[in-house]
Amino acid sequence: MLPNSLSAVLGATLCSVLPVLPDRGLLAVLGATACLACCRRSTRIVAAGLAGFIGFAVAAGSALDQRLAPSLHRTKIEFVAQVIDFPKASDQKISLLVATKDPRLPARLRLSWYRAGATPRLGEYWQFAARVRRPRGTRNPGGFDYEGWLHRERIGATGYVLAAQRVEGRGPTRLQLARQRAALRITALLPAGDARAALLAIALGTRQDISSSAWERYASTGTSHLMAISGLHVGLAAAGATLLLWAVGGLLFPFGNIRDRALLAAIAVAALYAALSGLAVPAQRALLMTTCATGYLLARRPKRPNEVLAMTALCVLIVDPLAILSPGFLLSFGAVAILLQASRLSVAHRRPGVMWASAAALRELTRLQAFLLLGMLPFTALTFSRTAWLAPLANLIALPLFSVVTVPAALGGLTLGGPLAALGDGLLWLAWHSLRFVHVVIDTLAALPAASVKLAQSRGIAIVCLLLPPLWVLLPQGFPGRHLAWLAFVAVLIYLPPRPPVGCVDLYTLDVGQGLAAVVRTRHHTLLYDTGPAYTGGSSSAERVVLPFLASIGVSEIDALIVSHADKDHAGGVSDLLGNLQVKKVLAGELLPAVAKQRPCRIGQHWRWDGVEFNMLHPTLPSAGNDSSCVLQIDAGGTRALLTGDIESRVERGLLRANLLGQATLVQVPHHGSATSSSEAFVARLGAEVGIVSSGFENRWGFPKGDVVARWRGAGTRLLSTATGGAIAHRLCANGGLNLLGEYRKDARRYWHDDDF
Structure with a gap:
C-alpha cells in the first residue's frame, strides 16, 4: 500500500506544476490506461499515479470553472x-x-x-x-x-x-457566535501585543492581528508554523487529550477498554479545536490527518508509521486534492517523514542517572532539529527563499512549551466558562505568559546577526547543491560521503546568481501594478529606479515586490536609489526600502519627506560602472510634479536604455531642443503610456527597438492609451507591458546589443494564472 499511496501523491504533484491543465480527451485516455493497469498487480502502482494525476486535474479544473465569469x-x-x-x-x-x-x-x-x-x-x-x-x-x-x-x-x-x-433577521451560526465570544473574551482579558495576537491565531485561527514585522521575526527564526493552526497544533491537542483521558479514565473506570475511549475522545477534541478555528482548509486537513492516524490505532491493524503517514496523505488528497498546493501540506507530511527517518536511524546510548538521561534527551532533540533543517532545506529554499539556521534552537525551546503549556492552556481556557470562567481566565493568562516568553526568545534570536539567511534563486549547479543536504537525512550513519551534505548546505547559503559581464547591464522592470520600479545591475553595482506604489492599508510594493526580488538575485545593498519624483506610484515604497536595505546614495527629482542625505537629480550628473555609462538628462532646474522626473540614460557601448519616469510632452520638447536625445535601444514609455506623453517627435527621435510600459492590469486610467500604442508601434518599436508580461528582464551589451531575458508571467506560468481577457 505504501508504494501505491506515494505514487498517487507523486501523480498529483506532477499535475500541480503544469503550466496548463490537460484537456478532457487526454484525461479520458489516462483514465482508460489506469483501468487497464489495475488489472495486474505489477502495474497497480502506475494506476495509482495516474489516478492521483487525474483526480488533481479534475479538482483543479472544477476550481477554475468556479471563478467569476x-x-x-x-x-x-x-x-x-x-x-x-x-x-x-x-x-x-x-x-x-x-x-x-x-x-x-x-x-x-x-x-x-x-x-x-x-x-x-x-x-x-x-x-x-x-x-x-x-x-x-x-x-x-x-x-x-x-x-x-x-x-x-x-x-x-x-x-x-x-x-x-x-x-436584519439573519445572523451567525452557533459556531460563529462561539468563535466571536471567544475572540472578545481574549481581547477583553489580555493586553494588546504580539502575544495576544499569537494566542488568537493559535486558539481561533484568526491571524489578522499579527503584524508584518512579527511575521518577519517568525520567519527569521523558523517559528511561523507555530503561529497558525496546523497538524502540529491539532495533533498536540489530540495527543494531550489522549494521555489525560487515559490517565483519568484509568483511575475512574479501571475496567473496560480505556485506550479506545481515550482515542475516540482525542478525535472529538481535535474536531472541537478545528471547529473553533472556523474549519478553515488547514484545520480541516489537520483534523483529517489526526482522524486517519487515530483510526489505524483503533483498527489494531499492524502498520508501520511510514505506511500510516502515506495513507493519511492519500486520504487528505482524496478529500481535498488542492491541499497539495499548500506549503502546509508539504511542511506537515515532510516534517513527520523526516522525524520518522531520524528515529529509525537513532542509536540508543543508555547510561544510568538523571543527568545522563537529560543530556541524552537534549542531544536527541538537537539531532531531530538538525534533521529537519537539512531535510526540509530544498522545500524552504524554493518556497520561502530563506533558511533559518537558528530554527533548531528556537524550536527546541518553543515546541516543548507549546506542547505542554500553550496549546492545552489555550483550549482549556476557552472551554471553561460559566462557574468555571475564573479558572478558564487563569488558563488563558498562563497561555499568554508562555507566549510572551516564546516571543522574548524569538525577538532575541531574530536580533542576532544573520539570524535568517535569505537565499538567492537557485540555478544550474546550485539546484544540485540544494538537493544534496537531504542525503544526510536519508543515508545511514557511517555511509561514505554522507557528511558532504553539510558542505552542500554551506554552498547553498553562499550561492549568488551570476551577474552580467563587464560592459553589460541587466535591466529588470518589475511588475508593481500601476507604478514603476526598475532594477539596473552591472558587474559589481546595483541601481534602483523608483520603488513602486504604496498601498492603502499600510504596505507597499517595496515590501511585497522589490525587496523579495532583490533577495532572489542575491542583492543585499543598493549603490544608488533614484526616485524620479514624489508621486505615490513611484515613491510609495521609499520608507520600506530604506528601512530594510542599505542604500549608499539617494537621488530624487523632488524633495522626499523624511529621507536624509538625498541629493537632487540634475542634468550633467554622470558616472561609470563596470564599463557602462550613466548620464542624467533632466531636470535642469528644480520643479514639481511629473515634469520633475529624473531622466536617466544608460549606455553600454552604444546600446542605450532611457528611463523617463513620468515626463510629459513639454519636457520631451525641451530634451529635443537641447539635442540631448539620440537613438535609444530600449525606452521606458513615459508616464505609463499616458496621452500627455510620447509625442510624435520624441518617439521618432528615439527610434527604440523596445518600449516597456509599466502599468497595472486594466487600470482605471486606461494606460497605455490606444493612440500612444499606435504611435510607438508605427515607429517600429516593440511594446512590452508588465500588466501582461509580469516582470520583464533585458540585457544590454556593447557587443551583443539588446536581449530579452524573460517575461516572468509567461515564463513561470502555472495553470491557475489567468490569460488576458
Whole structure:
C-alpha cells in the first residue's frame, strides 16, 4: 500500500506544476490506461499515479470553472453574502472573506471596503454593492503568488465595496457566535501585543492581528508554523487529550477498554479545536490527518508509521486534492517523514542517572532539529527563499512549551466558562505568559546577526547543491560521503546568481501594478529606479515586490536609489526600502519627506560602472510634479536604455531642443503610456527597438492609451507591458546589443494564472 499511496501523491504533484491543465480527451485516455493497469498487480502502482494525476486535474479544473465569469469582470453587482472569517481592519480599509449563494458569483469572494462606515462581524449577512474582478496579481521572481493563493483557498473573485447594508433577521451560526465570544473574551482579558495576537491565531485561527514585522521575526527564526493552526497544533491537542483521558479514565473506570475511549475522545477534541478555528482548509486537513492516524490505532491493524503517514496523505488528497498546493501540506507530511527517518536511524546510548538521561534527551532533540533543517532545506529554499539556521534552537525551546503549556492552556481556557470562567481566565493568562516568553526568545534570536539567511534563486549547479543536504537525512550513519551534505548546505547559503559581464547591464522592470520600479545591475553595482506604489492599508510594493526580488538575485545593498519624483506610484515604497536595505546614495527629482542625505537629480550628473555609462538628462532646474522626473540614460557601448519616469510632452520638447536625445535601444514609455506623453517627435527621435510600459492590469486610467500604442508601434518599436508580461528582464551589451531575458508571467506560468481577457 505504501508504494501505491506515494505514487498517487507523486501523480498529483506532477499535475500541480503544469503550466496548463490537460484537456478532457487526454484525461479520458489516462483514465482508460489506469483501468487497464489495475488489472495486474505489477502495474497497480502506475494506476495509482495516474489516478492521483487525474483526480488533481479534475479538482483543479472544477476550481477554475468556479471563478467569476469573464463577462462580469469589473462590473458592479449587488448581492447578499455572509462574512465567514474575522474581518481584517487596517488604515482606511477592511478586508472581508464572504460566502454567497448568488448564482452569478463564485461561492467565496475576497472584498476590500475602503473608508467603511461600519465594521462587519463574523457570521453577519450584508447586502453589498461591489465592483468584482477575476483573480489577478502581480508576477515577479521571489514575489508572492496572489493568484495561486486565491486558487488554493477557492476564492473565485475579488472586488471592492461601493456600498453595504447589514441584513436584519439573519445572523451567525452557533459556531460563529462561539468563535466571536471567544475572540472578545481574549481581547477583553489580555493586553494588546504580539502575544495576544499569537494566542488568537493559535486558539481561533484568526491571524489578522499579527503584524508584518512579527511575521518577519517568525520567519527569521523558523517559528511561523507555530503561529497558525496546523497538524502540529491539532495533533498536540489530540495527543494531550489522549494521555489525560487515559490517565483519568484509568483511575475512574479501571475496567473496560480505556485506550479506545481515550482515542475516540482525542478525535472529538481535535474536531472541537478545528471547529473553533472556523474549519478553515488547514484545520480541516489537520483534523483529517489526526482522524486517519487515530483510526489505524483503533483498527489494531499492524502498520508501520511510514505506511500510516502515506495513507493519511492519500486520504487528505482524496478529500481535498488542492491541499497539495499548500506549503502546509508539504511542511506537515515532510516534517513527520523526516522525524520518522531520524528515529529509525537513532542509536540508543543508555547510561544510568538523571543527568545522563537529560543530556541524552537534549542531544536527541538537537539531532531531530538538525534533521529537519537539512531535510526540509530544498522545500524552504524554493518556497520561502530563506533558511533559518537558528530554527533548531528556537524550536527546541518553543515546541516543548507549546506542547505542554500553550496549546492545552489555550483550549482549556476557552472551554471553561460559566462557574468555571475564573479558572478558564487563569488558563488563558498562563497561555499568554508562555507566549510572551516564546516571543522574548524569538525577538532575541531574530536580533542576532544573520539570524535568517535569505537565499538567492537557485540555478544550474546550485539546484544540485540544494538537493544534496537531504542525503544526510536519508543515508545511514557511517555511509561514505554522507557528511558532504553539510558542505552542500554551506554552498547553498553562499550561492549568488551570476551577474552580467563587464560592459553589460541587466535591466529588470518589475511588475508593481500601476507604478514603476526598475532594477539596473552591472558587474559589481546595483541601481534602483523608483520603488513602486504604496498601498492603502499600510504596505507597499517595496515590501511585497522589490525587496523579495532583490533577495532572489542575491542583492543585499543598493549603490544608488533614484526616485524620479514624489508621486505615490513611484515613491510609495521609499520608507520600506530604506528601512530594510542599505542604500549608499539617494537621488530624487523632488524633495522626499523624511529621507536624509538625498541629493537632487540634475542634468550633467554622470558616472561609470563596470564599463557602462550613466548620464542624467533632466531636470535642469528644480520643479514639481511629473515634469520633475529624473531622466536617466544608460549606455553600454552604444546600446542605450532611457528611463523617463513620468515626463510629459513639454519636457520631451525641451530634451529635443537641447539635442540631448539620440537613438535609444530600449525606452521606458513615459508616464505609463499616458496621452500627455510620447509625442510624435520624441518617439521618432528615439527610434527604440523596445518600449516597456509599466502599468497595472486594466487600470482605471486606461494606460497605455490606444493612440500612444499606435504611435510607438508605427515607429517600429516593440511594446512590452508588465500588466501582461509580469516582470520583464533585458540585457544590454556593447557587443551583443539588446536581449530579452524573460517575461516572468509567461515564463513561470502555472495553470491557475489567468490569460488576458
